[in-house]
Amino acid sequence: MPKLLYNIGLKAYRAAIAIAAPFNQKARLMREGRVKQFENLRQALQHNQAPVVWFHCASLGEFEQGRPVIEAFREAFPGYKVLLTFFSPSGYEVRKNYSGADFIFYLPLDSASNARRFLELVQPKLAVFVKYEFWHYYLQELHKRNIPALSISAIFRPGQVFFRGYGGFYRTILRNFTHIYTQNQESAQLLQSINITHASVAGDTRFDRVLQTAATVKTIPVVADFVQQQEVFVVGSSWPPDIEVLLPLIQKYRQHIRFIIAPHEISESSIGKLMEQLGEGAIRYSEAVEAGAANVNVLVIDNIGMLSSLYSYGTYAYIGGAFGKGLHNTLEAAVFGLPLFFGPRYSKFEEAKELVALGCAFPVQDAAGLLAAFEQVHLTPGLRQSISEKEKHYVKQKAGATATILTDVKRLLKQTA
Incomplete structure (x- = not known):
């Protein structure tokens, strides 16, 4: 029965993508990206004579999680080719190049047929799935x-289906891994x-x-011009509920602190609404490239891919998402030792x-809680420096999984050679 439900779920998902594609960009990209994909894959691989290792990531976040392993692998095995697959457009469209x-x-x-066909074409020597892909x-x-x-950076919680009485089918999925590398001891237990x-x-x-990123951080001239050696509050991956909580803090301190806001959604409607909320003294990054940003106090990032570098300019950071489905990446800011603020769902x-x-x-x-927490850090001499030192030490001591x-x-590739 669980396998039947799994198959029904897959078919329903395919149907939902097809129905939503004319109206939803993500569904459309998912559908279009899979048109003639086996033929495209065959053409891409037809002249390849090198062994292939396959890495799979659901989306952009999992890609960033797997990236250190991909790059360390390439350095250690220059004779291999790397195939990278994504499930979601939010990963593929950003990292397709x-x-x-x-x-x-x-x-x-x-599906059974897709899996057979895919592996016949790719003939991988090893497959690596990042975090949640089962x-x-x-x-x-x-x-x-x-x-x-291999499953890498995997994390498990008691409520997941694997640990329920009816989860036998899903436990079989886990048994098909050669090895599972967990993030923590609780998951292994x-x-x-x-x-x-x-x-x-x-x-x-x-x-x-994040340690790699911090060591090779990019200079962004427009942002450097905007910062003007002042304290900077970076808001990363914000959603509208985050902005509602942030607005009183921004209005109170915008004459003394520079604010950089990188929204999670950068559609014209989303950015337009945000600009209205912020009012005079705010500028979009795309406009600041031409007009300059030295005379404004809020910079709104209307592109993707800059956030990890933006945190290097920060004094404080707010991480979005925790008033909604879940918190976004805190480590990109933590590596720079920034005091962090976020909502309750973490x-x-x-x-x-x-x-x-x-x-x-x-x-x-x-909003009141955010203002109080921020002022505790902002107005307490020496506290920010203490936080920064502890945070940087925390990140460094957690490194080494790659x-x-x-x-x-x-070892595994030596055995399969």
Whole structure:
């Protein structure tokens, strides 16, 4: 029955994409990206003589999580080709020209026939799935073909279907992995409780990624001109509920602190509404490129891909999403030692909980709470420096997952050579 429900769910998902495609950009991109994909994949690979390793990420966040492993792999194995697949347009459309992979495609939707056809074409020596990707037919087919399959930066919680009495089918999916590298000990213990013993704690590869980013941070001339050596409050991946909470703080301090806002949604309607809320003294990044930004106090980022570099200009950071579905990436800001503020929904994010426990991050319930938490840090001499030192140390001591995983990758490829 669970397998039947899984198959029904896949068919319903395909149908929903087809129905939504004319009206929804994400659905349209998902559908268009998978047109003739097997033929395109065949053409891309037809002259390739090198062995292939396949990395799969659901979306952009998982890509950033897997990126340190991809790049470390390329450096260690220059004779291999890297195939990178995405499930979602938010990953593929942003990273379809990523130079760290030789072939980049959408993953064909999970089915027995698609899995067989895909693996016949690719013939990977190894498959690496990042964080939450658990596709039954792909993993089953990899297992049948004796192709090693790894899950990296995986994290599990007691409420997930794997740990329920009716979760036998989903536990079978996990058993088809050669090894599962978890982010923390709790996840490894949960797997142990259902007799999944091919798992170990490696840590979260995002710590390696943000340290890489901080070491190679990009200078952004427009932002440097805007900052003018003042304190800077960076707002990353904000949604409308975040902005509602932030507005009183912005209005109170905008004459003394520069604000950089990078919204999660950058459609014209979303940016237009945000500009109306901010009023006079705010400018879009695209306009500031021509007009300059030295004489305004709020800079709104209307593009994608700059946020990790923007945090390097920050003094404080607010991370969006935790008044909605969930908190966005805190580590991109934490690596620079910024005191962090965010909404109340962060319990599923291990690093956020740890940063709160360290006194480096401050969850808030509303605008008044944000203002009080900010002023506690802003007006207490020495507190910001103390937070910065603790936070940077925290990030550095959590690094190393990439090296752990790559050691096993080398062993597995040696066995399959």
